[in-house]
Amino acid sequence: MTVRPSMSRICSFFLFVCALSAEPADWIWSARYVITENPQRRVIDNGAVAIRGQRIVGVGAKSEIDARFQAKQRLDRPDAILAPGLIDTHTHAAMSLFRGIADDKNLQDWLNKYIFPAEARNVSPEFVRWGTRLGCLEMLLGGTTTFTDMYYFEDVVAEVAKEAGMRGVLGETIIGFPVPDAKTPADALKFTEGYLRRFRNDPLVVPAVAPHALYTNSDETLKAARALANKYNAPLVMHLSETKKENDDEQAKRHRSPTQTLDALGVFNGRTVAAHCVWTSAADLQILKTRGVGVAHCPSSNMKLASGVAPVVKMLAMGIAVGLGPDGPAGSNNDFDMFEEMDLAAKLQKVTTLDPRALPAATALEMATIRGARALGMEKEIGSLEPGKRADMILVRLDRPNAVPVYDAISQMVYALKAADVRDVMVDGKPVVRDARILTLNEDEILRKAAEYGVKVSASLK
Numbered sequence: 001m002t003v004r005p006s007m008s009r010i011c012s013f014f015l016f017v018c019a020l021s022a023e024p025a026d027w028i029w030s031a032r033y034v035i036t037e038n039p040q041r042r043v044i045d046n047g048a049v050a051i052r053g054q055r056i057v058g059v060g061a062k063s064e065i066d067a068r069f070q071a072k073q074r075l076d077r078p079d080a081i082l083a084p085g086l087i088d089t090h091t092h093a094a095m096s097l098f099r100g101i102a103d104d105k106n107l108q109d110w111l112n113k114y115i116f117p118a119e120a121r122n123v124s125p126e127f128v129r130w131g132t133r134l135g136c137l138e139m140l141l142g143g144t145t146t147f148t149d150m151y152y153f154e155d156v157v158a159e160v161a162k163e164a165g166m167r168g169v170l171g172e173t174i175i176g177f178p179v180p181d182a183k184t185p186a187d188a189l190k191f192t193e194g195y196l197r198r199f200r201n202d203p204l205v206v207p208a209v210a211p212h213a214l215y216t217n218s219d220e221t222l223k224a225a226r227a228l229a230n231k232y233n234a235p236l237v238m239h240l241s242e243t244k245k246e247n248d249d250e251q252a253k254r255h256r257s258p259t260q261t262l263d264a265l266g267v268f269n270g271r272t273v274a275a276h277c278v279w280t281s282a283a284d285l286q287i288l289k290t291r292g293v294g295v296a297h298c299p300s301s302n303m304k305l306a307s308g309v310a311p312v313v314k315m316l317a318m319g320i321a322v323g324l325g326p327d328g329p330a331g332s333n334n335d336f337d338m339f340e341e342m343d344l345a346a347k348l349q350k351v352t353t354l355d356p357r358a359l360p361a362a363t364a365l366e367m368a369t370i371r372g373a374r375a376l377g378m379e380k381e382i383g384s385l386e387p388g389k390r391a392d393m394i395l396v397r398l399d400r401p402n403a404v405p406v407y408d409a410i411s412q413m414v415y416a417l418k419a420a421d422v423r424d425v426m427v428d429g430k431p432v433v434r435d436a437r438i439l440t441l442n443e444d445e446i447l448r449k450a451a452e453y454g455v456k457v458s459a460s461l462k
Contacts, residue, residue, distance in 0.1 A: 031082035085145025085392035087372035090296035090325030093135030098330030142419030171210025294375030301327035323372030
């Protein structure tokens, strides 16, 4: 008598064989939509991503990934979008503790009458530590996995970024007057060199040199900053042509634009990220393109300070790498919300060009992900969900009133979803936010310390 195996036994045997042949993975994350931002800009319905160690090893339909990989852990969100982590290309994280102290001012008054004096009275290593913790807490909960920073005691910023499990391009500020961590530009350059040595080749921190701006540094300091950055193959990050006054002053002084002056000084001869670039001419843009300068567009900051509207559509048409940045507290923009920046970037270009097609949602999302990575010179590592890249990912929920129905996942990300809709975050293959709760930082303690610093800052301003 022949005994035929039951269908259940056949299925069990098949699954056993598949399990034996499956590739190992540490995690599989799946979602209703996977926005890859790969070269084909593929959006996968019912997709999944497999992670091993710090890197992505598979991206595809959930059925394909489940068949190919055997994961130690998994996170299935059938009511979410899985997307690359958002990339902030310009901010000042520790200034979260100055949030709202001087609103509705122009940039020069804001800096000279309020911010620089407040910093002189309050900024210390511990101020920077707690301010950066507050900033990282907000950024991670809002889906930002990489931030580009410029501030004082940047070694402390780097320590906090690593504590939070967050990726950062972190620039030590160099400026032409005494500041909390350096009495002279020479002192700042010396401090910066030690900082570059300490964090070079770090898996999360890219240390950078950050001369504040052309108008706050001498030509000699700017040249020295560029030489220092090139010595350590580090990025140089700075503000550029943020206001009309900055341009008018440089034209009156040297009959050149700030971009032309910096180019003549050789400041762009190396990896560079320039923030704002609002008042840039066609000739300026050609210099930025030729030199490979990445641009950090900060729409909400430029709007709040009435600095102007950057010619982003022209930049993109020329192939300049343009990312997004909130700039952040304390008066240029009072939050670190990259969803807000995507939305405003698209709408600001539309209304100023009177063309609703000027900057589509897809381009705005690219600026917050893969284009932002390119602006930082990191597009081979982050900015998209592709095998071989770092596993920096976010899951954004689709089960709230502002999130339904969904006709286009990319449009939903840019125009409908909010930072508060972020549910889960992974950086470098490690979960750092789960169910909208931070896993790496003590949220209650950070909020308590922020309130304490608020009292101290208020008292210092009287």
